[in-house]
Amino acid sequence: DADVTQTPRNRITKTGKRIMLECSQTKGHDRMYWYRQDPGLGLRLIYYSFDVKDINKGEISDGYSVSRQAQAKFSLSLESAIPNQTALYFCATSDRSGGLSTDTQYFGPGTRLTVL
Amino acid sequence: GQSLEQPSEVTAVEGAIVQINCTYQTSGFYGLSWYQQHDGGAPTFLSYNALDGLEETGRFSSFLSRSDSYGYLLLQELQMKDSASYFCAVRSISSGSARQLTFGSGTQLTVLP
Numbered sequence: 001d002a003d004v005t006q007t008p009r010n011r012i013t014k015t016g017k018r019i020m021l022e023c024s025q026t027k028g029h030d031r032m033y034w035y036r037q038d039p040g041l042g043l044r045l046i047y048y049s050f051d052v053k054d055i056n057k058g059e060i061s062d063g064y065s066v067s068r069q070a071q072a073k074f075s076l077s078l079e080s081a082i083p084n085q086t087a088l089y090f091c092a093t094s095d096r097s098g099g100l101s102t103d104t105q106y107f108g109p110g111t112r113l114t115v116l
Numbered sequence: 117g118q119s120l121e122q123p124s125e126v127t128a129v130e131g132a133i134v135q136i137n138c139t140y141q142t143s144g145f146y147g148l149s150w151y152q153q154h155d156g157g158a159p160t161f162l163s164y165n166a167l168d169g170l171e172e173t174g175r176f177s178s179f180l181s182r183s184d185s186y187g188y189l190l191l192q193e194l195q196m197k198d199s200a201s202y203f204c205a206v207r208s209i210s211s212g213s214a215r216q217l218t219f220g221s222g223t224q225l226t227v228l229p
Contacts, residue, residue, distance in 0.1 A: 040124070042203055043159065043219040058216070090158065103207060105217060107158040
């Protein structure tokens with residue numbers, strides 16, 4: 001079984017609809033992240049959470065919200081979807097680390113979201 | 117803020133060596149990571165440099181010069197399966213003690229037979 005799973009894998013929705021993307025992990029990591037990927041723009045951080053009670057905005061949080069329901073679950077919501085939120089969304093996890101450790105991030109398979 | 121620059125595309129032939137460069141501007145720098153992403157797939161971690169010098173992992177090596185804000189990924193003995201996008205990512209402080217990754221736009225490597 002995959003360590004980081006995302007549901008749904010693909011979603012087509014209409015402008016104005018509320019959408020929730022879910023992420024679950026079995027790696028036992030404390031830290032979870034949501035990124036979006038657009039062609040030619042790489043990965044941009046939307047929100048991140050270092051534990052269940054810690055939520056932080058990333059580079060592009062406007063129009064998004066998140067919920068950390070448990071250590072293993074981190075969901076991303078689009079309250080009122082708009083076409084420029086069409087993108088590939090990735091969830092990632094990393095272990096608590098300090099010093100010079102790598103803080104390697106492990107990515108889920110992605111959710112391809114299309115907003116019409 | 118942070119910014120990273122890497123070439124958008126690189127092409128090489130099977131068996132060759134290719135170098136993908138990355139320059140960055142950031143505050144509170146901790147390290148430079150490299151990730152590989154095959155078309156439509158999830159990014160996967162390749163390497164990390166926190167200190168100056170070369171890190172080798174099999175056919176892949178990564179180099180960092182903190183004084184030059186520069187790093188590169190070196191791929192040797194290229195194989196067709198190495199065709200993918202490669203992202204450099206800077207690990208830095210954003211606020212307080214929070215550390216996060218900022219990714220470059222990616223380099224699309226095409227390996228030709």
